[in-house]
Amino acid sequence: MKNDIAEILKRNQLSVTESRAKILELFHESRSALAHADIENKTDESYDRVTIYRTLQTFVEKGIIHTIPTADNSVLYALCKDECTQGKHNDNHVHFICDICGTTYCLDHITVPEINLPKGFTPHCTDVVASGICKNCK
Amino acid sequence: MKNDIAEILKRNQLSVTESRAKILELFHESRSALAHADIENKTDESYDRVTIYRTLQTFVEKGIIHTIPTADNSVLYALCKDECTQGKHNDNHVHFICDICGTTYCLDHITVPEINLPKGFTPHCTDVVASGICKNCK
DNA sequence: AAAATATTTGCAACAAAGTTGCATACTGTT
DNA sequence: AACAGTATGCAACTTTGTTGCAAATATTTT
Ligand SMILES: [Mn+2]
Ligand SMILES: [Mn+2]
Ligand SMILES: [Zn+2]
Ligand SMILES: [Zn+2]
Numbered sequence: 001m002k003n004d005i006a007e008i009l010k011r012n013q014l015s016v017t018e019s020r021a022k023i024l025e026l027f028h029e030s031r032s033a034l035a036h037a038d039i040e041n042k043t044d045e046s047y048d049r050v051t052i053y054r055t056l057q058t059f060v061e062k063g064i065i066h067t068i069p070t071a072d073n074s075v076l077y078a079l080c081k082d083e084c085t086q087g088k089h090n091d092n093h094v095h096f097i098c099d100i101c102g103t104t105y106c107l108d109h110i111t112v113p114e115i116n117l118p119k120g121f122t123p124h125c126t127d128v129v130a131s132g133i134c135k136n137c138k
Numbered sequence: 139m140k141n142d143i144a145e146i147l148k149r150n151q152l153s154v155t156e157s158r159a160k161i162l163e164l165f166h167e168s169r170s171a172l173a174h175a176d177i178e179n180k181t182d183e184s185y186d187r188v189t190i191y192r193t194l195q196t197f198v199e200k201g202i203i204h205t206i207p208t209a210d211n212s213v214l215y216a217l218c219k220d221e222c223t224q225g226k227h228n229d230n231h232v233h234f235i236c237d238i239c240g241t242t243y244c245l246d247h248i249t250v251p252e253i254n255l256p257k258g259f260t261p262h263c264t265d266v267v268a269s270g271i272c273k274n275c276k
Numbered sequence: 277a278a279a280a281t282a283t284t285t286g287c288a289a290c291a292a293a294g295t296t297g298c299a300t301a302c303t304g305t306t
Numbered sequence: 307a308a309c310a311g312t313a314t315g316c317a318a319c320t321t322t323g324t325t326g327c328a329a330a331t332a333t334t335t336t
Contacts, residue, residue, distance in 0.1 A: 015282090015283060015284075015331085015332050015333065016332075016333095017283090017284065017285080017331070017332070018331090019284085019285075020284090036322085036323090037322095047285085047286090048285070048286045048287075049286095049322090049323085050285080050286070050287085050323090050324080050325090051284080051285055051286070053322095053323065053324080054284085054285085055284095067209055069207040069208055069209040069265075069267060070207055071205055071206075071207040071265060073211060073212070073213045073293095073294095074211070075211045094253055094255075096255065096259055096261075099262060105259075107255065107256060107259075109256075110253065110254065110255065110256070113251045113253070115232055115248065115251070115266065115268055116248065117232075117234065117245065117248065117268065118245060118247075118248070118273070119273070120272070120273030120276060121234055121243075121245075121268075121270065121271070121272055121273060122270045122271045122276060123234075123268045123269070123270040124237060124269055124270035124271070125268070125269055125270070126266065126267070126268040126269075127207075127209065127265075127266070127267045127268075127269075128250075128253065128264065128265070128266050129207060129264070129265045129267075130253055130255065130259075130261045130263070130264040130265075131261070131262055131263055131264075131265075132259065132260045132261040132262035132263070133259070133260045133262070134258070134259055135256070135257070135258030135259055138258060138260060153302085153303050153304070153311090153312065153313070154303075154304090155302075155303075155312090155313060155314080156302095157313085157314075158313090174293085174294090175293095185314085185315090186314070186315045186316075187293090187294085187315095188294090188295080188296090188314080188315070188316085189313080189314055189315070191293095191294065191295080192313080192314085193313095211322095211323095
């Protein structure tokens with residue numbers, strides 16, 4: 001496991017540091033999306049806020065994690081499961097945010113539908129975020 | 139026009155104040171979504187930041203405007219055109235954010251498609267935000 | 277394995293965004 | 307015109323995110 005994590009970092013031309021390994025591990029362990037604050041908490045504030053910001057940013061650039069837009073102005077991150085690479089994200093799946101427990105799921109098997117836009121609009125990517133009650137809270 | 143604006147406020151049981159009228163007018167004049175900062179600028183900073191925050195919050199509660207989720211952690215607001223009321227929003231249309239000019243459009247005539255969620259997930263509302271190149275920037 | 281080089285980290289200082297309490301000003305009502 | 311209710315602006319504060327830089331750590335070279 002520890003080795004797997006290091007492997008992923010190396011594959012992405014990132015030097016293997018404690019904070020990066022730990023944060024990446026958190027994402028692999030978690031079944032749901034994580035916010036910056038979640039990471040601070042789950043690491044017992046062992047790492048500086050700035051380091052976490054920079055790590056998340058790096059991971060997004062490398063195509064290791066993707067961001068999830070939310071209505072309440074908080075940024076969430078989750079592992080990319082598709083073949084995302086440096087600068088080329090391809091996470092065209094639906095996200096679900098539970099109104100009760102707040103958990104955010106990547107529904108990897110539900111792909112975002114084609115949307116018929118008006119003339120003149122050329123889509124580059126489409127985000128679909130559903131909210132409601134999740135399987136654990138019903 | 140001025141009277142229309144006052145009418146809308148009264149209809150929503152809001153007292154008619156200069157800032158509320160001006161901000162609501164801005165939304166009616168604008169063809170695109172507005173951020174808090176846009177409103178500060180377009181009003182020449184005549185109103186306190188706090189007043190703008192509180193006005194936007196009030197308008198959202200009353201169903202006069204709705205928020206639009208964005209990937210970059212900025213909150214956008216736009217007029218509700220459907221029959222939204224106090225606490226009951228019904229803005230099930232697609233939004234489009236232009237990667238070039240940054241303009242955010244409510245595509246009022248494009249309704250969000252039905253999404254087939256996995257067993258156990260009950261959707262309450264669904265946000266669809268497409269991004270790409272808009273009609274003005276192509 | 278040690279030295280040299282490249283990269284990352286943590287700190288400090290800052291900037292931007294959002295919140296709260298309270299006195300003053302304004303709106304709608306009597 | 308006076309009153310009661312509400313909204314505004316200010317100050318003070320919190321939370322979130324950014325930047326420069328020296329010290330620490332990781333990788334490469336010898
Ligand atoms: Mn996802
Ligand atoms: Mn809209
Ligand atoms: Zn839940
Ligand atoms: Zn555009």
